[in-house]
Amino acid sequence: MELALSPEDAAFRDEVRAFIKDNYPAEMRVPNPETDLSKEQMLLWHRILHKRGWIAPLWPKEYGGPGWSITRRFIFEQETTRAGTMPPLAFSVTMVGPVIYTFGSDAQKNKFLPRILSGEDWWCQGYSEPGSGSDLATVRTKAVRDGDHYIVNGHKTWTTLAQHADWIFCLVRTDPAAKPQSGISFLLIDMKSPGVTVRPIITIDGSHEVNDVFLENVRVPAENLIGEENKGWTYAKFLLGNERTSMAGIGRSTRYIERLKRIVKAEIPEDDPAHLEFIRDIARVELDVLALEATELRVVAQMARGIDPGPAASLFKIRGTEIFQDITELTHRAIGNYGLAIREHPVSANHFMPGPDYGHTASEKYLNSRKLSIYGGSNEIQRNIIAKAVLGL
């Protein structure tokens, strides 16, 4: 399904398509890019996009964005996901960057934005805590002012790729007496500061993506506070809004469905009674993708005319993640007995993995994608948002 494009936008699409084809690094084409690449490998594409000026589609031109229209941003998103490229680190480019250029001081903009664009700084997100999951406003990590510094103590968790991070943006409590939402501040912390400890959390797929981050008497310069003290909740919500709209994941789902079809064709004979069930289930999930894609195109067309979907955008997070979970589950079922096997981490060619290549990541993808309906505001939270803000309940 394609958006109706002007000749200029169509030319732009062709340019993006050709650029990906000519420049996407071959060494990033590994079985599971999300877990198999080193930090340096992950940054290869980031640097290529930076050089081309395409690293931060969302950013205004004055801060180093390409100055694209909504339509062009969508085309870029569509082409890069359809081609299966690894998106640049969202925590840096999509999350903290816009917070800094929207709410940060000039000094913060000058210091951090160029290093985000170049890939020099790797950011991670210090939001969740052991006691604050979906109920984010209850964060307990404390920041106490001490002269020109804050002294930070607390425990952040589910911190994705903190093991690579140079910086962490944190929600910290600066006013313990205030109501939960109003005593929070948004603080940037250097991961090399004394008192910062990262401990891996291994998830059910065996991979190491997330971590605990312990903060013990960490001294953070007060100049690293974003905006005003105790206004952090506003900035945090702004950031989560940016996160949701890109979660339909149409390109990824479409690629995984094509792969699933090839697996079913190879693995399940037509006289197997399960064959028809797979055909039907695949068709249904394919239609789910089609309906979501048509909805995304409808909303993009509206946005191009200045109509904001507002909180209804939560539906993209809900449906996009549910759909991808369905696809990875079907894929895991499709490989049959080899679904018992799972690759060992860290991944190495020396480990024996049975069965055909196309099935090697099925188990880990199935397991890993259970996270999708939990993170970024769980799907239940997203439903609360629509219920309240769209349906008026």
Add this chain to the structure above:
Amino acid sequence: MDIQFTEEQELLRSSVQRLLRDQYDFDARRKIVASEEGFSRKQWAAFAELGLLAAPFGEEVGGLGGGPLSTMIIMQEFGRHLVVEPFVETVVVAGGLIEQVGTDAQKQALIPDIAAGTKLWALAWTEKGSRFDLATVTTSARRDGNDYVLTGEKTAVLAAPWADHLIVSARTSGHRHDRGGVSLFVVDRRAANLDLQSFKTIDGRRAAELKLRGVRGQLLGREGEGVAALESCRDRAIGALCAEAVGAIGELNSATLEYSKTRKQFGTTIGSFQVLQHRMVDMFIAHQEALSLMQHLSLSLSGADAGVSRLASGAKSKIGYSGKFVADQAVQLHGGMGMTDELNVGHYFKRISSINIQFGDPAYHVLRFAQLEAAA
């Protein structure tokens, strides 16, 4: 992809909305359904007056040239008001077939009467055991002079009791399931040797069992190529039915949301319960997705895109399942009231259930969607 309606299309939509709001509220509809004929000739004349019955046809046959998008606009509003008059059967299905495969003489003779509202039509393609397969036809037709003579039985023919003319599929060669050898015929509903047994449908409409014992008919389209014509016809009908379903889904969602904000149990409105809030969010999402797919299909029908038939099956299936989900939940959330004949909710439920049978159910179409890709 969001359809930005032209001024003409906006005008069409607002005028249909105004007409139905003024003349087709739920009480008015109830009286129409309970009347002897079961539909309103007065309403039909009003639709003609407004140009609705001419809207989709090409200008060269006396239509307004609105195509599938005008059908979509009209049917979405008809779905919101549970309109029983046979717009799909007469204009979209029969009129569409005549426009697609009829001779110039047939087009000139038949379409103006449809557009003017003076003649009603129905399509007789289903037989015992054919289920949703257009090619499973045992009714036979043999040539006799310039005409043909048809013998056989057709089943559950919607709107047949109201119709002046029928289009009947019958076999001119080949065997029961063969794709080739099926032809289409125009038959006078009051013709000799044609027996009708009328019955009421679950959604307040009328249908009939037909017995043809040597009924004279006139060939429509090329002999033996009726299945291909019926397939395109079904694609257009699906476009119309999907729009009707989307209209009904939207109304069910508004009614349910409204009810949940006023109905009190356990000392509070039931809309304050999270389990029901999440249910209504899923109903909201189902409506949004169905609306998007409906627009996508109508645009593809307008552009006569390759693969439109596969898309039609996909939309029929997806919107069918969405409609069923919303209708089930709307009745459930209305509790006992949802079960009553008095409330409109049950009537939307029944219309959506009927839509899900017409021209093939969601299970049939999801498999057709899958198989057409393998064939492509």
